[in-house]
Amino acid sequence: MSEEARLLAELHAARALMRAPGAAALADRSAQPRHAALWAHATREPGRPVDLAVVRAIRADPDAARRYRTMLGAQALAHAPRAAAASDGRLLQRRVGPFALEILGGEAGAPPLLVLRVEQGPMPRTIEVWLGDEAVRLDLGPPIGDAILLALDPAVPEADALGRMLRDPACAVFLL
């Protein structure tokens, strides 16, 4: 009899879920990008065309932004919501999981260089950083030995923005 009561309870819950109006909940959600659209955005190749509706939703809607970052974090080799140590100055070094990030140089007319190192393990292919509602995604290029070098060329707006954002301790970093 207990098995019968259990089945009836499960059926009752299933029937209740079928009748859940959900309309109100869905009205809120209908304006939001679907899971698939957020995921496509989270896994896109840098530089490819983006779905502007998704970009707008991530900027404007904290819920969409949270879902998007969850998806980014899920596929990232490493990610950090902010720099580990508090700092009053502008950061030149920080760790993201097993990876060490450092910004070098920038003198004598040469652009600053982002150096990403890891002791061992797979190397990321893409970096995405978030500061407030601003985001930049860049291809990291192939590693040279145990390091990846990326020129933060002031003439390339996205690379320049990456350097500027990385120096802020509140910047979230995703290595994909």
Next chain:
Amino acid sequence: MTGGYDERCAADLAGVGEGRDLSRTDRAWLARVVTGAVRPNRDKPLWDVAHALAALARAAQARDGRDLVTLALDPGLASPAALEARFAGRADADARGPRLGEAWRTSWTGLARLLALAEFVLTAEDLAQFATLAGWLDELAASPDPEGAAFLAKRLSRHLTAYRTAHLPLASMERRFRALLSFLGGRRAFGDADILAFWQAEMRAGERPGFRTVAEHFVTFEAGAQLARGLDGLSAPASLDAHDGWEERLDAAMADLAAAEPAEAVAGLLADWPDSPKILTGAERADLVDFLRLEPFHRTRPLTTLRAASFGRVQSGIANRLRRGGGGPDIAERAACSEAESYTLLRERTQALAAHLDRMLRIAAALRLTERAGLSPETRAVLEAAEADLRRVRRAGFDDRDGLALGFAAVEAALLRVAEETGRLARALDGLARQQPLETAFVADRVVFADAFKAAYAGEAAA
């Protein structure tokens, strides 16, 4: 959570259903899998989803879990046809559907459902477990074989069990059904009197469930009784061979049970009813929701429907006042049921609503059929009468004919269903009134309900 689920679970399911544009049947299947109403083994769908993902990992040559997440979330792969077009003839699929090893296979239709389930487990709790699940899929992609699938299946069933514990109060509902079964003492048939007596017993036991809630449990019991009897026979292993294809039959029966929820569709239709044109006022909608919520009892058990509408409303008034801690008449006054609406009054309101809905249906026809040259004189006369009716209606939005035609067109199907069900309730009440004077029944019931309320809420009434 008296309905047996929380908002989170409803939203998780709705997200998948909307995103994939699932049919009502597939939504019902997914809801059953989530609540566990699957027999003989409630973990079977998770076993299947793990194997389906392993088969897809091979067929799509998935490099890692990311590729599997992409497959599971892609609304472009939501239909059996799309899946067949993409994967038929691959190494791990034939014309009928995907395979894994010698032992596991499913159809394209089955695969489409399983991907909906995959999306559900991935995105449940608003993605709270997404990273964990994606990690599991990484491991599956690394070894997409029967062993990897079996391991994932185990993880998924633990995962869904935890989800049920967090979001579905199944234990308390199981207790209620156990009490109901023991109350009926093995009987499957029950009447209005049994529903009332069981509710009284639960009230005396201190549970204080709503009369409507108890009636809803009887709705499920009535629908499931046939099924449960089938299960009794199946629990004896010797009989399994005798029930060829029983698993499919059981599944079909349960699917009917969860999908055949027309009243909920009516409740949903009424909840989503547009405000303009004012075909139904807020009060009319509230009445209809009250009258039709216990589908199919509004057709088959008009007395229980009246009790729920009259005294159920009194009881939810008491419950609301206790929750708010004040407002309106005090508990003792409410418990006396002096505010309860008489059955005669409720029947009159039903008749008025049925007549109103019929009139609205004729107006809908008149708005739709503007070209009447080829129609019979009788039909034309009906439509002209509806036109005259339309001119007499004094409701918001009824003075703008074009907007009105659009408004009616948008709710036509809903209007037809609501009108039909209201008409059925009106006829059921006619039948009841022929058997016994409604006023006598109401006066007798008021004593019963007032006694039960006074005893159950005595503490709060005195406070």
